Every structure is written in structure tokens, then in C-alpha cells.
Amino acid sequence: xTAPAFEEFVASRGRxxxxxxxxxxxxxxxxxxxVQTALMKCWRRWSSIANDGAVEAYVRRTMVTTYTDWWRRKxxxxxxxxxxxDVVHRDADWGVRQDTLAALAALPRGQRAVxxxxxYEDLTEAQTAEVLGISVGTVKSQTSRALxxxxxxxxxxxxx
Amino acid sequence: MTEEQLRDILARVVPEAPDxxxxxxxxxxxxxxxxxxxxxxxxxxxAALVVGTVVGVRAVDPDDDTQVVDQPPVSMADPxxxxxxxGLDSDxxxxxxxxxxxxxxxxxxxxxLNGFDAAAGPADALVNDVSVFTAAVRSIAPADxxxxxxxxxxxxxxxxxxxxxxxxxxxVPAGMCQDAEVEGRVLDGNDLTSALLAAVDGQRDTHQxxxxxxxxxxxxxxxxxxPVSPARERLVSATVCPQEGTSWSEQxxxxxxVEALDGAWTDAEPAPEESVSCxxxxxxxxxxxxxxxxxxxxxxxxxxCGALAFQGYPTEWYTLGLTIDRLQELxxxxxxx
Numbered sequence: 001x002t003a004p005a006f007e008e009f010v011a012s013r014g015r016x017x018x019x020x021x022x023x024x025x026x027x028x029x030x031x032x033x034x035v036q037t038a039l040m041k042c043w044r045r046w047s048s049i050a051n052d053g054a055v056e057a058y059v060r061r062t063m064v065t066t067y068t069d070w071w072r073r074k075x076x077x078x079x080x081x082x083x084x085x086d087v088v089h090r091d092a093d094w095g096v097r098q099d100t101l102a103a104l105a106a107l108p109r110g111q112r113a114v115x116x117x118x119x120y121e122d123l124t125e126a127q128t129a130e131v132l133g134i135s136v137g138t139v140k141s142q143t144s145r146a147l148x149x150x151x152x153x154x155x156x157x158x159x160x
Numbered sequence: 161m162t163e164e165q166l167r168d169i170l171a172r173v174v175p176e177a178p179d180x181x182x183x184x185x186x187x188x189x190x191x192x193x194x195x196x197x198x199x200x201x202x203x204x205x206x207a208a209l210v211v212g213t214v215v216g217v218r219a220v221d222p223d224d225d226t227q228v229v230d231q232p233p234v235s236m237a238d239p240x241x242x243x244x245x246x247g248l249d250s251d252x253x254x255x256x257x258x259x260x261x262x263x264x265x266x267x268x269x270x271x272x273l274n275g276f277d278a279a280a281g282p283a284d285a286l287v288n289d290v291s292v293f294t295a296a297v298r299s300i301a302p303a304d305x306x307x308x309x310x311x312x313x314x315x316x317x318x319x320x321x322x323x324x325x326x327x328x329x330x331x332v333p334a335g336m337c338q339d340a341e342v343e344g345r346v347l348d349g350n351d352l353t354s355a356l357l358a359a360v361d362g363q364r365d366t367h368q369x370x371x372x373x374x375x376x377x378x379x380x381x382x383x384x385x386x387p388v389s390p391a392r393e394r395l396v397s398a399t400v401c402p403q404e405g406t407s408w409s410e411q412x413x414x415x416x417x418v419e420a421l422d423g424a425w426t427d428a429e430p431a432p433e434e435s436v437s438c439x440x441x442x443x444x445x446x447x448x449x450x451x452x453x454x455x456x457x458x459x460x461x462x463x464x465c466g467a468l469a470f471q472g473y474p475t476e477w478y479t480l481g482l483t484i485d486r487l488q489e490l491x492x493x494x495x496x497x
Contacts, residue, residue: 010184015177040191041427097173120170151161
């Protein structure tokens, strides 16, 4: 199968990347910033990425590692807040959305990434380990800790 | 809450993405703009490096040694083999450049003098599009005779070597406050060096080539004066270099360590204005000497937070998004017991 051109890839997969980035960052603007940062990194190396035949996995890995590594420094002032800033419309799920973001924001960054990859992207433990560059054992332990924390979150218990 | 319930919640709360998320134009535009900024900045590399070496020592007189050294004709195809620097113990050419249009290649050569080390230039000579460099040199303002009255510079014997069609060289001083005569005009050697680095940068952008050498770099090496760019060059070997008296040991990174370092290098970003500040560590951090696929020797420093950083264009620092501790985990490098 021929690898997509960069523009084709962004047009077809950009929205999905943004949704994952939104769960990681909890903010529409930061999600857009994260996606753009990751895509810029990939643009520079697109020909070699395309030749490897695993464009989607590479871009996703770049985005998640950008979130877990680089943005650790860029967003060093980030703290979970009671009312999370967002620009999405207040639809029927607005309250659930805010509660979910509050629960996710309480997780350490690595655990949050594991949760998003495992339970939103539906990656296996091995795939998640590969994306994050950690061992499967670490994925398991991070997942266990994250689920434990989420289960103790009263607001998520109500939603479940 | 079960795992399935968590999946349902996450799927339910994620909003629709804005249309802009599927628009590649802003991404491509931003990426190209960043690349241009990095390329434009190269002209100041030499200036920054030379300014940083100002010390209380008198400049050498470049007129002491005036000669043209004959060399056998060399191939123009390979930027690494073309116009090699003379041996350190031989006489180095030093003469006016009469006609830039006759020049077929240009190389920067560094040579220690009076006990002061001198950084080497790019491993690759300028062999393509020399006319671009020639035009840039002709636009350089003549050196101001009073420009260096108030400063003394570290003495070096570094030269720009101009290869002529018959295989002979003409060499002019390459340092700050050193007069270089080109087509009857006296220019500052540092201005010439800046023009050469910009031209080599352009050559790298437009021509694909790589150095064969991937040997580890010795910690005693100086970083090259070169237009190396994280956006373009890859790292092929690296050595962790300890500060004297610390628990770190000098260690060559294995393949996994080089891969991790290169990945972080490729993704390096200009350091944010408000970077994280950390208390000084208990002992001085090591640094890393790396080699690029173009043959550049690159120094990567470790900040107080343990993060790797690289000084690129004149004053801009890049952070690599990787800490020395993480690199230690990935590569097995360690400290002395």
C-alpha cells in the first residue's frame, strides 16, 4: 500500500489525532498545539516515515511522547483545576465531560497517556508499551494505578 | 467502574474536532517557517563563537606568512575529500584571493596556535554552488581599521582555503579582527567564515551526502564550527564526558543510547523562554560529544535539571526533551562506584 502524502494524512487523520490530544491535554487549544507540534516533527522526516510503512503508528508515537516528555517542561505550571478551561459547546454531555477531564487531570502524565491509549485508542498493552517506549510490565502497573485512582474518583463513579 | 465503562465514558465525552485539525496548510507553513529561521541563523554562528573567545591576548599578524602552497589536483565530487586541510606541522597558505570566480571549492581549517586550541570547521568543504558564496563575499562591507582597537582576540591560525582549478590553494585568515584580502578589498576574516558557513548550510539543504566516519568522539575534542542543525543532521555516535572529579565515567553510548539521543536531537526545540529552573546538582553534570552524519562534532550539555541542551545558532539554545537519567536508563551508561 502506498503511504499517504503528508497533506492527505492530515486531512484524513487530523481530527482523530486531535481527539486523542484533547483527552491527553484536556483543552481544545492545547490539543491543537500538541497535534501541530507532533505533525511538524513528522513533516521534517515524512519521506523516511512513509518509507517505513507505519505512518499512523509513528505519528501517534510522536504525539504521545511529545506530550509525555517535551510538554513536561513546556507546561510545568499546569495544575488540575476545579473548572477546566475549554471551548467546546455545552451540550448534553458537558457535565460528564468536565467530570472526566477533572478525573484525568488528577492522574500523573504517564498514567493519563496509558489510559488514553488503552481505553480510547484501544491499543493492546504491547502496543501501548511500544508507543510510550516503556515495558509491558510498566504499562500494566500504570494501568492498574490509573484505574484504581479513577475508581476512587467520586465523579466518575457517578458516571459509571 | 469497569474497563468497558471507562471506554464508553471516554468515547462519549470526546468532542468533535474542529475543521482546522484536518487542515495541513498551517502545519506545513509553520514547519517551513521554522526551518527558514534555523537556516537564516547560521550566518551568525562564527560570530558568536569568535566573540566568545575574546581574551587578553594580542591578535596574531596574518602578514607573517605569505605564500601559495601547490597541491595535486583533487576530485570535486566529494565534499569530504576536496580541499583537505594541510597537516598541522606544515606551512599553511596565506595570501590574497585575486579572483573569486576562479575558486572551485572552499574549506575552513582550524589550527592551534601558541597553546590555544582551535575548533575545526565543517567536515565538508563547499564544493557546489560556490558562486552563491562568491556573491555573498562581494557584498561584505570592508573591514573597519578601528574595529578591533578595543579588543584582543584569542590567537588562532585558522584559515579559509580557496581551491583553484590547478589544484593550488590560496589561504586567508578566518578569524575575527584578522585582515583577509579578497579581490583587492580587506575584509574581516570572521565575516568570510560566516559567509562560508551559510553557503555550506545551503549546500547541505540541497545536496544529500554523508560522512563515512561514525567513530566515537573523544571527550578532548572541541565542537566544530559548523552549520549543524537538529532539523537536518542525524547523530551517529556519542560519548558521555564526565567533569573532572565527578562520579560519572567517560562512556561511549551503545546503539540504543545513540538511537535515543538521535531521536531527541531530531525533535529538539528552541528552549522556552521560561524554562524550568532547578537547584544546582550536587556534582557537576557531564556533557556529551556527538558526531553527526555529516561529520560534525557536536557538544550537548546537561542543565541543572538534567535535561540535554544544545547551543545552536548565535544565542539560541535547543532542548532535546531527554534527560541524562533517562539516557542512562536507555543505554546502560552509569556512574563510577
